[in-house]
Amino acid sequence: MIAEIIAVGSEMLTPYRVDTNSLALTAELNKLGVAVAFKTILGDDLQQLTDAARIALRRADIVLFSGGLGPTEDDLTREAVAAVLGVGMTRDASIIESLRERFRKRGIEIRENNLKQADVIDGAEVLPNANGTAPGQWIDTTFEDKRRFLVLLPGPPKELTALYTDQVEQRLRAVVPQVHIAIASLRMAVVPESEVDARTAPIYQQYPDVQTTILSTQGEIQLHFQCSKPTLAEAEARVREVQSRCAQEMGDVVFSENDESPEEVVLHTLAERGLTLAVAESCTGGLLGQRLTSVTGSSGSFLGGAIVYANAMKTALADVPAETIHEHGAVSEEVARALAEGIRRRTTAAYGIGITGIAGPGGATETKPVGLVYVALADAERTECLTLNLSGDRERVRWFASQYALMLLRKHLL
Amino acid sequence: MIAEIIAVGSEMLTPYRVDTNSLALTAELNKLGVAVAFKTILGDDLQQLTDAARIALRRADIVLFSGGLGPTEDDLTREAVAAVLGVGMTRDASIIESLRERFRKRGIEIRENNLKQADVIDGAEVLPNANGTAPGQWIDTTFEDKRRFLVLLPGPPKELTALYTDQVEQRLRAVVPQVHIAIASLRMAVVPESEVDARTAPIYQQYPDVQTTILSTQGEIQLHFQCSKPTLAEAEARVREVQSRCAQEMGDVVFSENDESPEEVVLHTLAERGLTLAVAESCTGGLLGQRLTSVTGSSGSFLGGAIVYANAMKTALADVPAETIHEHGAVSEEVARALAEGIRRRTTAAYGIGITGIAGPGGATETKPVGLVYVALADAERTECLTLNLSGDRERVRWFASQYALMLLRKHLL
Numbered sequence: 001m002i003a004e005i006i007a008v009g010s011e012m013l014t015p016y017r018v019d020t021n022s023l024a025l026t027a028e029l030n031k032l033g034v035a036v037a038f039k040t041i042l043g044d045d046l047q048q049l050t051d052a053a054r055i056a057l058r059r060a061d062i063v064l065f066s067g068g069l070g071p072t073e074d075d076l077t078r079e080a081v082a083a084v085l086g087v088g089m090t091r092d093a094s095i096i097e098s099l100r101e102r103f104r105k106r107g108i109e110i111r112e113n114n115l116k117q118a119d120v121i122d123g124a125e126v127l128p129n130a131n132g133t134a135p136g137q138w139i140d141t142t143f144e145d146k147r148r149f150l151v152l153l154p155g156p157p158k159e160l161t162a163l164y165t166d167q168v169e170q171r172l173r174a175v176v177p178q179v180h181i182a183i184a185s186l187r188m189a190v191v192p193e194s195e196v197d198a199r200t201a202p203i204y205q206q207y208p209d210v211q212t213t214i215l216s217t218q219g220e221i222q223l224h225f226q227c228s229k230p231t232l233a234e235a236e237a238r239v240r241e242v243q244s245r246c247a248q249e250m251g252d253v254v255f256s257e258n259d260e261s262p263e264e265v266v267l268h269t270l271a272e273r274g275l276t277l278a279v280a281e282s283c284t285g286g287l288l289g290q291r292l293t294s295v296t297g298s299s300g301s302f303l304g305g306a307i308v309y310a311n312a313m314k315t316a317l318a319d320v321p322a323e324t325i326h327e328h329g330a331v332s333e334e335v336a337r338a339l340a341e342g343i344r345r346r347t348t349a350a351y352g353i354g355i356t357g358i359a360g361p362g363g364a365t366e367t368k369p370v371g372l373v374y375v376a377l378a379d380a381e382r383t384e385c386l387t388l389n390l391s392g393d394r395e396r397v398r399w400f401a402s403q404y405a406l407m408l409l410r411k412h413l414l
Numbered sequence: 415m416i417a418e419i420i421a422v423g424s425e426m427l428t429p430y431r432v433d434t435n436s437l438a439l440t441a442e443l444n445k446l447g448v449a450v451a452f453k454t455i456l457g458d459d460l461q462q463l464t465d466a467a468r469i470a471l472r473r474a475d476i477v478l479f480s481g482g483l484g485p486t487e488d489d490l491t492r493e494a495v496a497a498v499l500g501v502g503m504t505r506d507a508s509i510i511e512s513l514r515e516r517f518r519k520r521g522i523e524i525r526e527n528n529l530k531q532a533d534v535i536d537g538a539e540v541l542p543n544a545n546g547t548a549p550g551q552w553i554d555t556t557f558e559d560k561r562r563f564l565v566l567l568p569g570p571p572k573e574l575t576a577l578y579t580d581q582v583e584q585r586l587r588a589v590v591p592q593v594h595i596a597i598a599s600l601r602m603a604v605v606p607e608s609e610v611d612a613r614t615a616p617i618y619q620q621y622p623d624v625q626t627t628i629l630s631t632q633g634e635i636q637l638h639f640q641c642s643k644p645t646l647a648e649a650e651a652r653v654r655e656v657q658s659r660c661a662q663e664m665g666d667v668v669f670s671e672n673d674e675s676p677e678e679v680v681l682h683t684l685a686e687r688g689l690t691l692a693v694a695e696s697c698t699g700g701l702l703g704q705r706l707t708s709v710t711g712s713s714g715s716f717l718g719g720a721i722v723y724a725n726a727m728k729t730a731l732a733d734v735p736a737e738t739i740h741e742h743g744a745v746s747e748e749v750a751r752a753l754a755e756g757i758r759r760r761t762t763a764a765y766g767i768g769i770t771g772i773a774g775p776g777g778a779t780e781t782k783p784v785g786l787v788y789v790a791l792a793d794a795e796r797t798e799c800l801t802l803n804l805s806g807d808r809e810r811v812r813w814f815a816s817q818y819a820l821m822l823l824r825k826h827l828l
Contacts, residue, residue: 013450015441016629016638018432027429036427037462039455048451048473055469059462215430224430279721285707286693286700289721293699296775296808304727306720307693307703313718313761317731347727361710394710 001176002037003029004060006052008068008077009155010043021066021153024161032172033179033228034062044068049080057084057143057150062172067155069134071114077152078119078137085141085150087122091115095126095135102133124152127167132159138171149175179228182235184243186223187256189407190400196221200246207242218396219403220262255410262406263291263298269413270301275350277409279305280318280343282330282356283373288402303347308339318342318354329368331356336374337383344378351412352378353405357388359397373401377408384408415590416451417443418474420466422482422491423569424457435480435567438575446586447593447642448476458482463494471498471557471564476586481569483548485528491566492533492551499555499564501536505529509540509549516547538566541581546573552585563589593642596649598657600637601670603821604814610635614660621656632810633817634676669824676820677705677712683827684715689764691823693719694732694757696744696770697787702816717761722753732756732768743782745770750788751797758792765826766792767819771802773811787815791822798822 005026007019019041026036037060040052049068056063068077082089095118103110117134120126127136132154139150151168153160188196193216200223204212213224225242229235247254255265270277279288285307292302306317311330314320319342320335328334339354357373364370371390376383388404390397419440421433433455440450451474454466463482470477482491496503509532517524531548534540541550546568553564565582567574602610607630614637618626627638639656643649661668669679684691693702699721706716720731725744728734733756734749742748753768771787778784785804790797802818804811 011627011629013440013453014627014629014638015437015444016627016636018434018437020432023429023432026427030429037457037459038466039427039453041453041455043451045451051473052452059465213425213428213430215425215428222430224428278727281700281703283707284704285712285716285718286695286703286705286721287707289695289700289723290698290704291700293697293701293721293723294809294812298699299723302699302723304699304721304723304731306731307700307707307718309703309707309713309716309718310761313692316760317718317720346730347724359707395708398708 001034001061003034003062003064004038004040004056005036006056006063006065007039007041008044008049008065010074012041013043019066021155021157021160024157025064025066025164028164028169029062029172030226031181032169032176033181034172034176044074044076046076046080046083049076050083053080053084057148061147062149062151064151064153066153066160069117069136069152069154071111071117071133073113075116078121081137081139081150081152082121085121085123085139085143089119089121092118092120092126095120098128099133127163129154129159129163130166131162132156134159136163136167138168140175180230180232180235181226181228182232182239184225184239185257185259186243186247186250186254187259187261188221188223188250188253189219189255189262189403191221191250191253193221196223196250199249203245203249204242207238210238210242212242218399252411252414255407261295262403262410263295266406266409266413267292267295267298267301269410270351271297273413276301276303276347277351277353278303278343278347278349279353279405280308280314280339280355281305282308282314282339283359284355284398284401285309287398288353288355288405291402291406303349305343305347314339319346331358331368331372331374333374333376333385333387336376336385337378340376340378340383350379351409353409354378355401355405357397357401359394359401361394371397373397373404375401375405375408377405377412379412384412415448415475417448417476417478418452418454418470419450420470420477420479421453421455422458422463422479424488426455427457433480435569435571435574438571439478439480439578442578442583443476443586444640445595446583446590447595448586448590458488458490460490460494460497463490464497467494467498471562475561476563476565478565478567480567480574483531483550483566483568485525485531485547487527489530492535495553495564495566496535499535499537499553499557503533503535506532506534506540509534512542513547541577543568543573543577544580545576546570548573550577550581552582554589594644594646594649595640595642596646596653598639598653599671599673600657600661600664600668601673601675602635602637602664602667603633603669603676603817605635605664605667607635610637610664613663617659617663618656621652624652624656626656632813666825666828669821675709676817676824677709680820680823680827681706681709681712681715683824684764685711687827690715690717690761691765691767692717692757692761692763693767693819694722694728694753694769695719696722696728696753697773698769698812698815699723701812702767702769702819705816705820717763719757719761728753731760733760745772745782745786745788747788747790747799747801750790750799751792754790754792754797764793765823767823768792769815769819771811771815773808773815775808785811787811787818789815789819789822791819791826793826798826
């Protein structure tokens with residue numbers, strides 16, 4: 001069975017907003033063994049929406065709509081679905097009552113247009129929405145001689161996901177052929193996508209029953225494996241096998257087989273060993289600290305550190321001798337090492353990380369180009385320093401600098 | 415004229431990836447007065463892709479494809495477009511030559527499948543791609559008695575945007591009816607979307623010729639105005655008028671009428687006045703520093719600061735007296751004030767910001783719930799402190815804390 005997701009709303013046709021509801025819906029549908037084959041995004045036009053619904057019903061078994069269930073004139077999903085199915089709508093007394101109740105509680109007068117949300121397409125089941133005014137609708141019908149399932153969901157992400165989980169998942173599970181899906185992933189850092197693909201494709205291509213997706217995000221390459229089998233044990237055995245063979249091939253660049261982020265991997269290892277970390281960041285300006293503290297419970301191992309953007313701060317907050325900066329420049333291996341060592345001493349952490357570099361677009365000199373970054377790691381015994389020549393814009397240089405810093409520490413902890 | 419954007423690639427049908435190419439394309443098309451009415455996202459299936467191309471050619475004047483121009487068997491956009499137009503393809507000798515040249519330079523053997531990228535749809539103009547191997551194609555044709563323009567663009571964002579700018583923009587400009595578009599925006603912070611809408615709708619609804627979009631992103635509400643008129647002066651006059659009336663209505667919560675971010679506004683004002691800033695961050699862990707240093711040239715006003723995640727760091731790096739922490743707790747107004755004052759003194763900055771709070775999900779006590787955050791701002795004369803009770807998850811609490819900190823400083827600088 002295949003699905004189409006239709007996202008309704010003119011804001012998604014502006015330069016400012018993409019449809020993200022489809023990501024959560026896709027993850028859920030995949031769990032049932034349903035692939036999403038099409039996504040359509042369109043605005044609040046009844047004719048266009050009706051035509052799009054017809055196209056979707058011809059090419060997909062399950063059609064999910066997100067959005068267009070609100071109280072305004074622009075909310076036309078109900079009308080379009082009724083039109084394409086050639087049925088009417090009935091205003092539902094119990095929905096009206098719950099709408100009135102909702103407004104009463106908030107002390108707001110209900111307006112006539114709100115009652116529109118009580119319109120139920122003939123033949124539809126109402127899906128109560130605990131988090132908003134617009135209920136969803138579920139339709140199991142025959143369209144041009146084929147059995148089709150239509151699901152109307154509200155656009156706000158929290159309402160949509162809760163409604164899917166509470167109301168839709170069980171209904172779909174009852175009608176889609178039962179399969180068991182296992183998933184697994186490998187996360188790798190600071191390695192080119194082309195290298196990962198060249199080395200792992202000969203392996204994963206031996207598993208035609210496993211769907212393999214390679215994704216490249218900033219400074220990270222992920223392999224996702226998915227397999228559907230009559231039993232979960234069979235599916236899991238297959239994804240585990242291809243995962244483990246690819247992991248073996250890629251070796252050290254794999255930082256997680258459990259879908260952990262680089263910062264999670266580093267923090268968990270530090271916590272296991274009772275070790276602590278502090279950072280002194282120049283060009284990353286707090287990015288590494290921000291990444292580490294985005295992890296719940298990071299306070300167990302991450303002490304803090306210094307943002308040493310100005311040169312005087314490198315001395316004042318991380319004890320870099322002014323003469324080191326004067327002699328080698330703020331962007332130098334010597335300063336990176338001094339930052340790592342200085343912040344470690346100052347905070348009494350087990351590890352100190354120092355980062356200094358030229359994130360660009362300005363700041364380059366004849367000998368020091370944009371993208372030159374030094375990342376140093378100090379422990380009680382020694383200090384190690386990476387010299388990086390990163391390409392790309394300011395954001396990319398900074399992100400990769402933080403990524404290399406995490407990978408340097410991870411390697412050290414291995 | 416209306417456009418449809420078809421994004422081709424199975425990765426965009428997974429739970430991991432959305433189409434973002436359409437955002438840049440939409441911004442460019444809007445500048446020409448062309449609205450995007452439909453977006454379709456689908457995978458690498460020739461029949462599905464051919465059908466989708468047919469649907470698009472029926473409902474849109476301009477159809478832009480992104481992706482599916484690579485060298486693999488899965489890259490089928492050329493084949494699908496040729497099929498729907500009922501024409502053939504010719505392998506282009508000059509493209510083959512430039513492909514061979516490209517591979518020679520990189521010292522790689524060219525493989526047979528790469529030559530596929532030299533296939534040109536009959537009647538198409540080749541759009542050379544300076545940044546990759548897959549050239550684009552431009553087709554001006556008649557489909558079912560209507561004039562249609564098809565644009566085939568490579569999927570990698572940098573190749574796509576460069577190719578659009580260099581090759582497509584001028585071709586579209588020559589064929590779309592000439593209009594002049596003016597845009598303007600208002601950016602507001604720490605105000606609910608519903609309040610912005612309630613207060614500005616009575617104004618912008620008086621401008622039916624101006625398309626107004628309200629967007630809510632984390633801690634920020636944006637109003638975007640767009641107007642198309644026979645002359646640019648007329649269009650600009652209209653968007654300026656509605657922008658200025660809405661700005662007047664919203665008052666102080668508007669932080670930019672020039673599409674600047676909160677961090678840009680604060681840094682520019684500091685730079686104008688020759689003032690400096692330092693931060694001491696506990697629960698935000700570097701996020702505020704990271705936001706400030708994401709702005710090019712921030713080193714002029716932002717000195718740096720301390721990430722004081724552990725209590726001992728609050729004392730060691732920002733001189734918060736241990737007894738203040740002991741007496742009031744790390745999450746307290748007293749500690750926020752001491753952080754702001756301490757980091758200011760330590761760094762000799764004009765302003766010091768201190769942030770301490772409970773980002774969650776753990777860490778709450780009976781009297782201090784998740785979301786309780788103190789943000790303090792100190793200058794030479796006085797220290798001001800905000801008490802925030804933020805809702806939402808860890809990421810949201812941290813982001814809003816940094817947003818309130820920027821807004822507190824901005825208000826002070828007004």
